[in-house]
Amino acid sequence: MTPAYDDQNIFARILRGEIPCDKVAENDHALAFRDINPAAPVHVLVIPKGAYVSFDDFCARASEAELAGFLRLSGQVAEAEGVALKRGAGFRAITNAGEHGVQEVPHFHLHILGGRGMGPMLTRRD
Ligand code: 5GP
DSSP states (O other): OOOOOOTTSHHHHHHTTSSOOOEEEEOSSEEEEEOSSOSSSEEEEEEESSOOOSHHHHHHHOOHHHHHHHHHHHHHHHHHTTOSTTTSOOEEEEOOOHHHHTOSSSSOOEEEEESSOOOOSOOOOO
16 A cells, blocks of 8 residues: 655655755656765656655556656656767666665655666566
């Protein structure tokens, strides 16, 4: 079951302007900013402005305008950061959900990672 949205999570606080962020781009429905602990030369987080816990929560409840706004901003970020296939060498887009996804911040976010080869997708743990 999707947990209740915690409006004290760090990304909710960034959206309210209570905590600063290194903003990359924004539209009516989404905000993009640099990860505080980057795992690659390009590491941008894209978040919806609405209160959604996870990718599945966002897919189920977001309006068409929110879905489109979020996806358009994500594509624009990849392009602006020089990693989109139009001009760059590619990127990885990841979203972690819940316990097994090892999600740290319970506000849906997409990691856009690039600027170097990303290596294998997962390390097996069995
Ligand atoms: P998750 O594990 O939830 O998919 O990823 C959460 C990400 O948020 C991590 O990569 C972490 O470095 C980043 N993060 C956590 N707190 C902050 C913060 O206060 N500001 C920014 N810009 N990123 C944060």
